[in-house]
Amino acid sequence: MLSCDSLQDRLRTCGHLQIELVNDDQAIGPVSILAEDEQPFPEAVLASGTSRRRLFCVERGDAKRFRVVRGGDTIAVANCVVSRARYEYESTVSRVVWDPRGLVCENW
Secondary structure (H helix, E strand, O other): OOOOOOHHHHHOOOEEEEEEEEEOOOOOOOEEEEEOOOOOOHHHEEOOOEEEEEEEEEOOOOEEEEEEEEOOEEEEEEEEEOOOOHHHHHHOEEEEEEEOOEEEEEOO
């Protein structure tokens, strides 16, 4: 998991941003929603209507890539760009949602 505690992150100015990865209850079947630094793993599989959280070290303008994987195949990709100021990170939970629209970045 990425955090602001690594040496590389301490050398740059960044803040913690909570990201909720959501498989919407309107989605049919389980999928894995993965951040760019993740490979598929059992805990990443989300049933319809469930979610998991990740913490990222980011600054305004950073882009994070997410993908939806089902059966070993990537079926959707989204690039989410941080547009919030650092002081808003603690009070904000950004979301990456798999729903009938596709893979969507919300509240970034």
